[in-house]
Amino acid sequence: MKISYNWLKQFINTDKTPEEISVILTGIGLEVESLEKVQAVPGGLEGLVIGYVKERHQHPNADRLSVTKVDVGAGEDLQIVCGAPNVAAGQKVVVATVGTTVYPTTGEPFKINKSKIRGEESSGMICANDEIGLGTDHDGIMVLDADAVVGSLAKDYFKLNDDYLYEIGLTPNRADAASHLGTARDIAAFLKLPVIKPDVSAFKIVNKSLPVEVVVEDATDAPRYAGVTISGIEVKESPKWLTEKLAVIGIRSINNIVDVTNYVLHGLGQPLHAFDAAAIKGNKVVVKTGLAGKVFKTLDGVDRTLFADDLMICNAEEPMCIAGVFGGAASGVSEGTKAIFLESAYFNPVSVRKTSKRHGLKTDASFRFERGTDPDMPVFALKFAALLVQEVAGGEVSSEIVDLYPAPVAPFEVELAYKNVDRLIGKAIGNDMIKSIVKALDIQIVHETTESLSLKVPPYRVDVTRDVDVIEEILRIYGYNNIEIPTQIRASLNTSVRPDKDTVQNAISDLLTANGFNEMLANSLTKAAYAENIDEAVKILNPLSNDLDIMRQTLLYSGLEAIAYNQNRKAADLKLYEFGKVYSTREDKYVENQRFSVLMTGVDNAAGWNVKAKPVSFYNLKAVVDTLLSRLNVKDYTVEDTANANLAYGLQYVKNGKVLVDFGAVAKVALKKADVDKEVFYADFNFDVLLNLVRKNKIVYQEVSKFPAVSRDLSMLIDQNVTFQQLKQIALRTERKLLKSVDVFDVYVGDKLPAGKKSYALSFVIQDEEKTLTDKAIDGIMQKLIYNFGKEAGAEIRK
Template sequence: MKISYNWLKEFIQTDKSPEDISQILTGIGLEVESLEKVQAVPGGLEGLVIGYVKEAQQHPNADRLRVTKVDVGGAEDLQIVCGAPNVATGQKVVVATVGTTVHPNQGEPFKINKSKIRGEVSEGMICAEDEIGLGESHAGIMVLDADAEVGTPAKTYFKLNDDYLLEIGLTPNRADAASHLGTARDIAAFLKIEISKPDVSAFKVDNTSRTIPVTVEAEAACPRYASLTISGVTVQDSPQWLKERLAVIGVRSINNIVDVTNYVLHELGQPLHAFDADAIAGNQVLVKTYAEGTAFVTLDDAERKLSADDLMIGNAEGPMCIAGVFGGAGSGVKDSTTDVFLESAYFNPVSVRKTSKRHGLKTDASFRFERGVDPDITVYALKRAALLIQEVAGGVVSSEISDIYPSPVQPFSVEVTYRNIDRLIGKAIGQDTIKAIIKALDIEIINESAEGLSLLVPPYRVDVTREVDVIEEVLRIYGYNNIEIPTQIRASLNNSARPEKDTVQNAIADLLSSNGFNEILSNSLTSSSYADSLDNAVKLLNPLSSDLDIMRQTLLYSGLEAVAYNQNRRQADLKFYEFGKAYFYEDGKYTETQRLAVFVTGASAQEQWNQKASPVSFYHLKALVDGLLSRLGITDYTTDEINTSELSYGLQYNFRGGKTLVKFGSVLPAALKKAGVEKEVFYADFNFDTLLNLVRKNKVVYKEISKFPSVRRDLSMLVDTQVTFGQLKQIALKTERKLLTDVNVFDIYQGDKLPAGKKSYALSFMLQDEEKTLTDKAIDAIMQKLIYNFGKEAGAEIRK
């Protein structure tokens, strides 16, 4: 939100500098994200002075140029060559002296130098209004009033004042501060000064010749609707002061009527809308909804299909405006408008938000209506706007104010106790201070006792409905920095399970990062096109867009989108991991699980002078998965081959009881196509919740490193093709539980030299005794048992 320092000072009388105001606002919860000096026109008219043309003679060498003598209040007159057709003796003009940088409306700024033009010396430039940013005309030089004082800086003559723009990071709950009035209210409360609101006592109804009846059919969506008619206005450019005031906060001037509505919106926080009264068919206004699919053309000339829930401002023939969001193309104020119907309303925030999201329209009005404007300021803002319109466009108020407000919005009743205030603030700040702050924030004290206060909070403070909210208000105005840090801090012991989730997550992240992986963080919202079944999807009632309409059920597609993004930028060799949650709706309940996703694609390592780059394979990912589980101390699991809706082939590791630890393999081409990925990607999906539970159950056992050497023995065997290495490893470890420390496969062969349905495994076995050196006799006995059990349980034939 943008706030003008000069505009702010119209509400509060203070000599605080812009920097001081920034610090105050940040300290009371309205964080100022930036502060910059703003000039009313580019360059601020620096170096420009008022001059008097004493002579204007024909240039001896050019028909369209004149040589002038100009008095600018200096010791000597300046000779200036001027090409404007309207330059003449006796004029008061704006002069850019030598050394001045001129900022024209079009083109780049340029510096005025002393020069010769067709043989005649020129010591400056007599300026047109578009050459110095004061207008659009280039028909000739600016000719000022005769009473303009020679030598006066142009900045002073045109009454230009530098301003400062404060950019406030307004949080969604602070709708009350979405205006200069709201911001000034907080500053006044902090500084303990009064606030001055614009005076509307001059408002009066001149006649009732143009009364336009209003009917509100949708009272729930429009609790209050106020309006009046102003006749005889002249639509034209806004005066300079109004243009400048809006320009500082980045609002483009349109015309004097529309500019007034924008001015009041940013001044008071109340959105307004002006209609051309002659465009209101049937001379009646209807606040209602229309049939589903009704076509409506908005101000941007786009045709939109209305929802049956969209609140509209209409007339006898159809809709004119999307209430609280956007105007229509046919009912707005035009250059030919003479009578204006002015609207000031309070719309239901939920209704406006849904309509705004539905049509993808974000406006200054919808921003405020969605968060909740002040229902009690409606008529005041209407009077303020009417007076301003009369000031800048003329006209008379030609109707009574129509204020339809059948069920007034009530203030919030809140009870607070001094004990809780002191307890939560951490300091006794005094009852008088508490009451002064509460009153300064427009909160009414209706009853006071020794224990506390009974309060009525105005309805525009939509975020102050509980005792703790009031205490927060008191604290932020009192000042967080005024609360001393206590010398004694009390804390309770945390009995949460160890190791903590973050400890395990950091250990995994360190391992993956050390192996060249980069962590990614993706949006939990995703497209329903990625869902296997929408029946189990967690759908959003009010999605931000059609591409973000459900909560993700897997981390696969968010990771693939990151892969596609990088591959499209010539980054083909990728290693990613992500910690995140997956969300499901099952058996009438919403559930979420913590996942760890790992992605690898491209080359396993960069190409070097002594080796070529080789592509990653399934086994690169398997090695990583095995290493990660080993790092966590998880070794007791079974292995199954799988084929899922995400993986074309892969493995699944299961813990006892059927709990899935991880699924990993090659991603299906159909899934790659959905995310726009063209190259093969290998993906692992860990159930992080299960990993964490297993890690917490692990008991760390330390033992001395054996003094005795280990021994390796190898076996080559023929087995059926369906026999896996995992099965052979389990047989081996079951056969020799004490001395067998490791089993590994170092060769696999399957081909025409072997019998049909057979494959060859070459396994290595590591044996070690903690108490003595193993003898050949003991080793041979173990190997014979292994050979026997491999043959018995797996049908293995030992190859000699």
Template sequence: MKISYNWLKQFIQTDQTPQELSLILTNIGLEVESLDTVQAVAGGLEGLTIGQVLTCVQHPNADRLRVTTVDVGAEAPLQIVCGAPNVAAGQKVVVATVGTTVYPNEGEPFKINKSKIRGEASEGMICAEDEIGLGVSHDGIMVLPEDTQIGQTAKSYFKLEDDYLFEIGLTPNRADAASHLGVARDLAAYFKSKIEMPDIAAFKTDNESLKIEVEVKDAVACPRYSSVSISGVTVKTSPDWLQDKLKVIGIRPINNIVDITNYVLHDLGVPLHAFDADQITGGKVIVQKCAEGTPFVTLDGVERKLSAEDLMICNAEKPMCIAGVFGGKDSGVSENTRNIFLESAYFNSVSVRKTAKRHGLKTDASFRFERGTDPEMTVVALKRAALLIQELAGGTIAAEVSDIYPEKIAPFQVEVSYNNINKLIGAQIPDAEIKSIITALDIKVLAETENGLDLEVPRYRVDVTRECDITEEVLRIYGYNNIEIPSKINASLSYSTKPNKEQTQHVIADMLTANGFLEIWCNSLTKGAYAKNPDEAVQILNPLSSDLNVMRQGLLMPALESVAYNQNRKTADIKFYEFGKTYHLINEKYVERPRLLILLSGAYQPEQWNQKGGSVSFYHLKAAVDAVINRLGIGTYQTEELQDENFAYGLKYFRGDKTMVSFGAATAADKKQADVDKDVFYADFDWALLLDLVRKNKIVNKEVSKYPAVRRDLSMLVDTAVTFDALKTIAFKTEKKLIKNIQVFDVYVGDKLPEGKKSYALNFTLQDEDQTLTDKQIDAVMQKIIINLAQSANAEIRK
């Protein structure tokens, strides 16, 4: 939101500098993101002086040039060579002295230097209006009135005043501050001063020559509709002061009528629309909804198909304007317009927002109507604009103001307690101070008791409807910085179920981060095309865009968009993780599921002089998955090859009938949809299930055994179909107590072995917790293992 410092001072008198106001606005909740100096004329006429031409003679070496002497109030006159045909002795002129930078309307700025022109010295330049940005004429130099004082600066003579532009980061709830009046109200509350409203007392009806009937058929979408007719106007260029006001805040001037509506919009925060009254067929304006598919050409020349839910401003035959959003091509003001129908209305915010989103239109009017305007300001804004039109475009008020307002919109009623306000703020603010802040905010006190206040909040404060909202208003005006940090902090102990969800998540996040992964947070809103099961998609009723129209069903696709974003910016090596929720509509119930996603792509580690980077693989991902499972202490689980359309290939870890994690390679279709052309491996954890399994695990502590462990190796021939897991199972069944670990340290398959055979070398670790094992005990255990391996796996021990 752009706010002009000079414009703001029309509403509130203050000696605060722009820099001081910037800090105050930020402290009271209207964060100033930038403060820029704005010059009405480029260069601000710096260095330009008013002078008088003393002499003017023909240049001896050029027919088109004159040699002049000019008094600029210095000790001696300046000699200036001038080529203007109208230069003459005795004239008061604008002079750019040596060292001045001149900013012409066209071309680059240039600096005035002392020079010789055709052999004659020249110590400045006598200026034409287009050479210094004060006009467009280049017929000759500017000639000022005879009584103009020489030696004064051009800036002071032309009363040129620099302005300052506040760029305010307006939050969506503060629609009331989307104008200079709205910002001034907050400053007035801070300074405990009054607002100076524009004077509309001069408004009066001149005659009834242009009366246009108004009918509102949808009072829900349009609770209030005010209008007035003005005849005999002249559409032309706006005066400089109005153009300058609009230019400062980035609005391009068009003509006096349109500029006035834009001015009142940014002045009072009330959107207006001016119709060419002669284009209103049948002399009647109807506020209604049209049939589905009705064609309508808007001001930008685009034909749009209307929805049956779009509120339209129509004449007796056809629509003229999309209410609160955009005008029509044929009914707007043009240079031929002579009669004006001026509209000032209060439209339902939801209706306007849906219409604007439906047609992909964003305008200054829709911005304000969507967030909520002030229904009590429609007539004030209408009269303000009508008086300006009379002043700048002529004409007469040709009808009484029409104001259709069948049901008055009541202000918000709020009860507040002094104790609750202080409790929420965390400081003891005197009751009188609270009351003074509330009244300074234009909130009316209906009744007062020892404990609190009954309040009536004006309708333009659409965000203040509860006691906590009043508390926030009091706090921001009182000052966040005025709330001291208490020296004593009170806390209570509470019991929480194990495991602590947040703490467990932090443990895994810290582990992944320590291993080079980066945490990402993706938007829960995503494209409907990403939904794997459209029947379970959670649709957004009023989406911000077609790319954000459903809640995500999985974490992969938004993460792939992040991969594409990074890879397109030459960051191809990706190690991401995200904790997030997925959303489904199952049996008409909304289901949220917490998930953990781990994703790898590109090189696993940066390439260095002494080692190659190497691309990530499925096994790098498996190592990360195993690290998560082991860190959580899940314990035993089953493994199975993955058969899932969401993966090109992979594995899943499960316990019982519940899958803890599925992991593998992303499919080509998913990568193509997200515009990713590199291999991507990802793991999808059921985080809720993992937390449940952690909760069920019992932690058992035991001392480290003081008796030594013993290692024995066995080398054997087995059938090629026999797996290490099968041999391990047989050994543990043989001896559960003493065997602590079994590892395979060699596998051999080759020509030197019988056909259909392979060689395994296993390492057995044995240990007794109560005593030192003897060779006799160890040999007995190993002999049993050899016998059982031979019987169950047809293993032949190699000696």
């Protein structure tokens, strides 16, 4: 959501800077994702001053050039060569001094340098409108009024007001804050200031020459519907102040009537719709459902087939608008419109949300209606909009305000106990503080005792219906940062013998974080393009967007999106891990599994003066996987080639018929889906299986042996289909007690070997915990290994 600082200050009188307001908003739960300065014109007229042309002479070497002497204040006169035909002595002009960058209406910005033009020195530029972005006129220089102050800044003369734009990450529950008024309410509550609402006292009904009858057939989906007609208007371009207000928040000007509805929408949070009064057949507006199968053309020119539950705004003969979502092409305001019917309503959020979803229409109006608007706002917004329409388009109010509101929405009644506030906040902030914050939040205290408050919460706060919601609001305004961290922590001892999920997860996190990994947390909602099997995907019936329409089936794409985001911001070397759940449907049942992922990309170590950068490889990831399993004391698993379709190559560890982990290099097709152009290595752990194995393990301390370990090597020729895992298992079966480890340290495949053969060099660590091994004992073990390698794997020992 975009909020303008200057616009915000129309609702609250504060001298807080944009940066201070940004900190306040984030602190009270309206997180400011970005703060950007917005200039009224490019460059903000920086470096431009008002000058006075003291002298003007013909250039000695050019017929169309003039040499001028210009006073720019502080006793400084500049000689400037000017090519404008209308320059003359005695004029007040705009001067771009040396070093200034000017931003023309068309073309690229350029810097003013001291130069010689046809032999005459020039120290600046006398500006035309289009040369500084103030218009398109280039017939001559700008000649200012005689009262312009020499030496003053041009931006002050033209009264340019720079603005600041907040990008706020609005959470779905905060529909009340989806406007400048709503945002101002929160700031006012924090600063204990009043909210300034527009003055609508000037609204008056001039005549009743254009009455429109309104009939609401479905009061459930349209609890409140209001409207008024304005005749004698002129549809044209909006005035500068209005277009600038909308432009700051990224809204393109359409015409003065549509711009007023957008201004009220973003200002007060109340969506409006303007109908061409001439299109309202029978001078009758009917709000109803039940038009299933009828084709309706919306403002974007698309024919849409209506559903039975679509709430429609109709005239006496046909539909004109999809209520709360989108207007119709036949009833919209055009240049020929002379009178309008202005609609302001409160629609059922569920009805609007379903209609918006069915037609795939997401508009600023539906965004607010489907989350819940203020049912007390329609008439006030209508009066404010009518005054604005008369200001920018002329005309007069030509009917009574129709306001059909048969069952007013009641405030939420909440009982709030002081002790619960203190308990949930974790600090006693005092009853007076609680009451002051409650009042600042526009919550009415109906009755109070020494122990509790009886409250009425305004209906525009659709997310505050229980005492815990009110407590959250109190804490939000009081300030999370004002809750001190306690010096003592009380906790009960965990007497569980088996490690629980959190214990295992913390052990994994500690190990990875200590080795340079960062933990990430991603949304469980994702897009269908990432589905491994779309038929088994858990689909969202009412998704927020097309990119969040299914529950994720893998943690891979969450990680790849994080990698893409960081790589696009020049952070290419990443080590990430995530704990999360994946979802699927099988045999009409929902299945939820706990997973754990590790991702690595970029370089393993940065380049230095004495070391070269080393790219991450498959073996870096394998080392992490093996270290994690060793830390959790998970052993005796088998190694197989991965069957994960998202991996180009890799391995999987299997125990008791269940896959512990799949890991390897991510396939290019998966990388392309997430717009990642670097190689990524990924490990996917089945955390549920891993947790069960850890719970069965008993890690027993064993004293470090006092007797030395002995290392021996063997080089052998084997068939290419024989794996290291097979050789390792043969070795461990051959010597169960004294053989401590088996590793491969060299592999060779080439034309110097027989066809179908490869060479492996293995190292063995042998140790007796009770005595020093003799050469005879060691040789005996090695002979048994050589024999069994030959017998079971067809190995030939190489000398």
